[in-house]
Amino acid sequence: MTVRVHGDSASGNCLKVKWILDHLGVPYEWLEYDVRDGRTRSEDFLRLNPAGQVPVVELADGRPLAQSGAVLTYFGDGTHLTPKGSYDRAKMFEWMFWEQYSHEPYIAVRRYHMFYLGKPPEELDPKLFERGSAALARMEAGLEGRAWLAGDSLSLADIALVAYTRMAGQGGFDLGGYPNVRAWIARVEDGLGIGRFEG
Amino acid sequence: MTVRVHGDSASGNCLKVKWILDHLGVPYEWLEYDVRDGRTRSEDFLRLNPAGQVPVVELADGRPLAQSGAVLTYFGDGTHLTPKGSYDRAKMFEWMFWEQYSHEPYIAVRRYHMFYLGKPPEELDPKLFERGSAALARMEAGLEGRAWLAGDSLSLADIALVAYTRMAGQGGFDLGGYPNVRAWIARVEDGLGIGRFEG
Numbered sequence: 124m125t126v127r128v129h130g131d132s133a134s135g136n137c138l139k140v141k142w143i144l145d146h147l148g149v150p151y152e153w154l155e156y157d158v159r160d161g162r163t164r165s166e167d168f169l170r171l172n173p174a175g176q177v178p179v180v181e182l183a184d185g186r187p188l189a190q191s192g193a194v195l196t197y198f199g200d201g202t203h204l205t206p207k208g209s210y211d212r213a214k215m216f217e218w219m220f221w222e223q224y225s226h227e228p229y230i231a232v233r234r235y236h237m238f239y240l241g242k243p244p245e246e247l248d249p250k251l252f253e254r255g256s257a258a259l260a261r262m263e264a265g266l267e268g269r270a271w272l273a274g275d276s277l278s279l280a281d282i283a284l285v286a287y288t289r290m291a292g293q294g295g296f297d298l299g300g301y302p303n304v305r306a307w308i309a310r311v312e313d314g315l316g317i318g319r320f321e322g
Numbered sequence: 323m324t325v326r327v328h329g330d331s332a333s334g335n336c337l338k339v340k341w342i343l344d345h346l347g348v349p350y351e352w353l354e355y356d357v358r359d360g361r362t363r364s365e366d367f368l369r370l371n372p373a374g375q376v377p378v379v380e381l382a383d384g385r386p387l388a389q390s391g392a393v394l395t396y397f398g399d400g401t402h403l404t405p406k407g408s409y410d411r412a413k414m415f416e417w418m419f420w421e422q423y424s425h426e427p428y429i430a431v432r433r434y435h436m437f438y439l440g441k442p443p444e445e446l447d448p449k450l451f452e453r454g455s456a457a458l459a460r461m462e463a464g465l466e467g468r469a470w471l472a473g474d475s476l477s478l479a480d481i482a483l484v485a486y487t488r489m490a491g492q493g494g495f496d497l498g499g500y501p502n503v504r505a506w507i508a509r510v511e512d513g514l515g516i517g518r519f520e521g
Contacts, residue, residue, distance in 0.1 A: 193416035213396035220391040
């Protein structure tokens with residue numbers, strides 16, 4: 124059986140899965156969802172992922188796997204996308220856990236409200252902008268003098284972080300003030316061969 | 323140099339680090355913080371972890387590592403706490419990423435407001451209770467017929483999830499309705515030799 128990916132191709136978390144499979148040349152079937160239409164709350168879907176979220180992957184043997192970070196480690200483990208050194212590997216995980224806790228809940232969520240739901244910025248919780256901006260500043264500093272987030276080449280951390288960072292403009296964040304971040308986005312896009320983001 | 327842990331011993335995220343080091347017999351020095359006193363925002367601390375959060379570990383060679391999940395993988399990689407099979411290992415990461423995104427922000431945050439800051443429940447965002455309860459229900463179902471979250475023995479996922487789950491009562495969640503979760507908590511406490519939680 125081929126790997127099956129249940130995902131919404133406008134969702135950064137789902138794109139992470141698409142990108143790693145394309146990059147590693149893993150064949151897969153993509154099943155498209157719209158996160159707004161409630162289908163991820165259906166009984167069939169909840170059997171696949173009781174958390175009711177995309178992405179979820181059905182592996183070649185049919186077993187389901189959810190959480191984009193877990194899917195990245197499943198396919199990326201032992202490849203050039205996982206640093207060999209134990210410290211670099213731990214730093215990769217540090218960025219990946221940080222993204223889900225301190226980056227995605229602000230940058231991706233603000234983008235969701237503005238871009239998907241069309242809400243005006245003044246109706247949004249100001250914390251989304253404050254904490255999203257703090258996350259971008261943290262990345263800008265972390266990329267000072269570095270080409271990649273962890274180790275010396277493209278890793279799972281770059282894939283995990285680039286997804287919503289490159290779309291930050293759709294959430295009302297101006298990447299103009301973050302030159303290290305902008306240069307890194309282009310580097311990761313080139314490394315993955317995904318082209319520039321047309322926001 | 324000995325491993326140094328900067329942590330608040332009332333924080334579940336910091337206790338995860340303490341438990342794995344104790345369990346694996348790694349010697350360390352513990353530097354105690356109170357997350358409410360602002361010291362994690364000092365210049366010295368931010369040099370160690372620009373995210374301004376505990377726990378942060380200084381490894382034996384002095385290099386810093388943040389994010390409890392990353393610290394768990396650094397010390398747990400290649401030990402009996404990481405399942406050998408690639409699917410079980412991925413499921414371990416699935417639970418760990420899920421915890422930081424869908425469990426900690428509700429259960430730990432509600433506990434912080436009630437137990438640390440002494441706020442009455444009616445002043446709190448009702449989403450904290452709704453989503454925290456959904457997280458406990460998800461664990462209850464996930465533990466049906468299973469002794470451990472991933473694989474056939476204690477893993478990093480159990481350490482990551484037990485921290486705030488066992489303290490959920492301090493956040494106003496009643497574990498009485500989750501018998502699988504309660505049995506699993508006792509099992510993990512025994513596996514780690516940390517005794518029962520006195521809430």
